[in-house]
Amino acid sequence: MLQDTTVARSARVHDWLLGGVENYAPDRAAGAALVEVVPGVRQLARSGRAFLRHAVGLLAGSGVAQFLDLGCGLPVLDGNVHEVAQAARPGTRVVYVDVDPVVLAHAFTTLDDNADTLIVGGDIRRPGAIREAIGGFFDWGRPVAVLMASVLDCLPADGADDPDGPEGVVRDWAALLPPGSPVVIQQMVCADAGVRAAVTAVMTGATGGRWGRMAAPGDLGRYAAPLHIKAPGLGDVTRRHPDSPAAPGPLCPSGTAAWGVVS
Numbered sequence: 001m002l003q004d005t006t007v008a009r010s011a012r013v014h015d016w017l018l019g020g021v022e023n024y025a026p027d028r029a030a031g032a033a034l035v036e037v038v039p040g041v042r043q044l045a046r047s048g049r050a051f052l053r054h055a056v057g058l059l060a061g062s063g064v065a066q067f068l069d070l071g072c073g074l075p076v077l078d079g080n081v082h083e084v085a086q087a088a089r090p091g092t093r094v095v096y097v098d099v100d101p102v103v104l105a106h107a108f109t110t111l112d113d114n115a116d117t118l119i120v121g122g123d124i125r126r127p128g129a130i131r132e133a134i135g136g137f138f139d140w141g142r143p144v145a146v147l148m149a150s151v152l153d154c155l156p157a158d159g160a161d162d163p164d165g166p167e168g169v170v171r172d173w174a175a176l177l178p179p180g181s182p183v184v185i186q187q188m189v190c191a192d193a194g195v196r197a198a199v200t201a202v203m204t205g206a207t208g209g210r211w212g213r214m215a216a217p218g219d220l221g222r223y224a225a226p227l228h229i230k231a232p233g234l235g236d237v238t239r240r241h242p243d244s245p246a247a248p249g250p251l252c253p254s255g256t257a258a259w260g261v262v263s
């Protein structure tokens with residue numbers, strides 16, 4: 001499909017950070033600018049995916065049979081959600097949701113022959129519409145694991161009272177899910193306000209304003225507040241998962257890390 005390659009898109013920047021090839025010059029320029037601000041950002045992106053794979057494998061292995069990947073991004077080479085979930089539990093149903101038509105086109109090609117996956121074009125700020133589009137593909141009487149990996153920072157609005165901000169979106173999804181549904185949140189955070197402002201400026205500038213803002217660790221705590229969090233709780237994913245790449249340590253300006261949580 002024809003796509004606008006003159007402006008960066010978060011999915012393609014993330015693809016470049018992960019070492020993928022579905023990206024163009026503006027995406028690579030944005031990625032390189034991110035590396036200038038946070039030299040360990042590519043390791044953090046890989047750590048985030050490792051955490052996601054780990055969480056999905058554990059949840060599928062423990063019997064969760066339905067996964068909803070919100071802001072799924074472009075396919076990756078080292079384990080897409082349906083591959084990990086269906087390897088752990090054959091027949092697991094996975095719904096991929098994204099707002100970017102290019103992501104959706106790639107997903108259709110990749111998932112063409114997988115009857116237990118569904119692709120939904122939609123905005124994660126509209127949970128009701130996404131649920132309606134999924135319809136009977138999920139059994140809404142049983143738990144649905146919801147994945148929000150590197151997507152909440154894409155939402156431009158913020159603030160506890162803003163239903164379209166990350167906090168409101170997590171709250172709305174948590175209220176809509178069947179009882180016992182786990183939620184997985186993962187994203188890059190930074191304790192340093194200057195670094196957060198620089199990352200936000202790079203991404204909003206490169207995407208023509210289609211991005212939100214980099215969160216502080218405390219913001220992620222607020223987002224996760226409505227959830228019943230499982231041990232080991234909210235924190236740095238590179239320190240707790242055996243398959244995460246080594247922590248970037250000195251490559252990251254103070255307090256920059258990939259954080260995650262599973263409820």
Ligand SMILES: C[S@@+](CC[C@H](N)C(=O)[O-])C[C@H]1O[C@@H](n2cnc3c(N)ncnc32)[C@H](O)[C@@H]1O
Pocket residue numbers: 010011014048049052070071072073074097098099100103122123124125148149150151154155
């Ligand atoms: C950085 S990528 C993350 C991809 C994947 N979740 C991962 O962790 O590897 C963010 C994705 O979220 C999508 N996205 C951003 N805002 C969205 C929204 N409001 N609704 C649905 N998808 C959104 C983007 O199009 C992009 O594909």
